[in-house]
Amino acid sequence: MAATELRKKLVYFLIFASVVALILITFPFIEELIRAYLTEKFGLIIAANGGVTVAEGASAPSMMTETTIGLIVNVLHIVKILLWMALVVSIVRFVGFLVVKTAYRNAEQGEVSSLIKTVLSIIIYIVAFFMIFQSQFPGVQLTALFTGSTILGIVVGLALQDTLGNLFAGLALSADQPFVVGDVILIPGRGEGVIEHVSWRGVKIRTFQNKLLVISNSVLGKEIFEVAPKNNLNAKIVFFNSLYSNSPTKTIQAIREAVRQVENVSPKIRPVVRIRNLAADGIDWEVKYWLEDYRQQHDTDALVRQRIWYVFQREKIQFAYPTRTVYIETKPDEVPPEDVINNIAEHLSRVSIFAPLSDEEIERLASASTTRIYAPGENIVSMGQAGNSMFVIISGTVKVQIPELSYQKTIGTLKENDFFGEMSLLTGEPRSATVVAFEESEVLRIDKSGLGPIFEGNPALVESISELVEERRALLAAQIEAHAEEEESRTKKGVMKSIKSFFGLSSRKPRE
DSSP, rough: OHHHHHHHHHHHHHHHHHHHHHHHHHHHHHHHHHHHHHHHOOOEETTSSSSSOOTOOOOOOOHHHHHHHHHHHHHHHHHHHHHHHHHHHHHHHHHHHHHHHTTTTTSHHHHHHHHHHHHHHHHHHHHHHHHHHHHHOSOOOOOOHHHHHHHHHHHHHHHHHHHHHHHHHHHHHHHHOOOOTEEEETTTTTTEEEEOOOOOOOEEEEEEEEEEEEEEEEHHSSSSEEETTTTTTTEEEEEEEEEEEEEEEHHHHHHHHHHTTTTTTTTSSOEEEEEEEOOOOSSEEEEEEESSSSHHHHHHHHHHHHHHHHHHHHHOOOOOOOOOSSSOOOOOOOOOOOHHHHHHHHHEEEEEEGTTSSSSHHHHHTTTTTTEETTOEEEEEEEEOOEEEEEEEEOEEEEEEEEETTEEEEEEEEEOOOOHHHHHHHHHOOOOEEEESSSSSEEEEHHHHHHHHHHHHHTTTHHHHHHHHHHHHHHHHHHHHTOOOOOOOOOOHHHHHHHHHHOOOOOOOOOO
């Protein structure tokens, strides 16, 4: 596109310049013909500088004739001035086009760059005009004109002092280019926002309250401001705290992993979680991360704080409260432990693979299970991850995903009382899919340590559960057959053997 525009400009320039140059070359011949005609017609000799004399033997011309001849001579000079100025304008405009394309091809302040070109062009036009004018009318004195122009310039300069200050400050900013349209700028005491427009007069900034902040170039040139370039990974820091009783290593690992999954946080640089201070009330922390789009900094900060809260709830990490404050709180009625276990047992009894378990075994499994809460968009399990637990959904909705080219393809949606991860629990196999919380979801986690004693006490359950797991495995294999290579379906005997091997059970036959 740029090459095509350059060729068009070049063709137009060559055609126009050639035509004007040809006219200027032939103009002396035209002048000579006019002089010869006037000499023959009126007996007048016209000098090159425009002087008129009477030829020898010719009568003096009338005043009207002399005036007409003088007018014709002046018109010829004016035409030559216009032709020369047209040639100068075409050359300056074409050269200016080339310079702007070369020097400012990567600049985004096009209006200020164009202003520089315009100012320089006007200066060249003025100088060229005076030189050409003086060559055509050498008898005209331009001293008085320069004197009047100087006085007029002083008057105009005083009247336009602020405007000229903005102009020259804009030229200085254009040369330095500390920011471009789209950058985020912070001016202490004035505001923060995204640069929306840059001109010779000033800068327009769209604040994060969607207001328009206009600052003149002369004022901006005196300010100290902070710029976050739009094509740069700019860092942000969020602060939080925890109790001294919480493990720092555990806190660092949990927070870093949660922040890495937040949208707009760049995966190119790992977030940094570090202790900022050992305060009187607890440990003060800061997490530093880099944003892909700094214009969304406030939304990202809010989402990071939300994920920190969920991590604290899930990992049983507590925020530090000021110890000097007394909190009077009405605690809700505590639910008796037996009611909690009964509620979990009710959910487990609705899970198909636990149908062979007795009420007593369901209750024992419920006592050994734990509940967890996950934020929307947070991974519960990841594909290929080692695991020895399964999950039952108590509330919320989750998505089952597998990789498809460059994105994660959803192959199923699970809701309340659905379950997932049973193969990892029963056989120790890596996770075959990624499960992501679609909304805030509470799940029940069942570990190997909770199910192992039940299998030890009733080995016959292995065969019953293996049949149910085999049916579910065949159903899942049919759903993802077109998306990934998988091993051939194991037989009932193979599944039972894997379960016994993983739990360390003997190969003795079930009791009659």
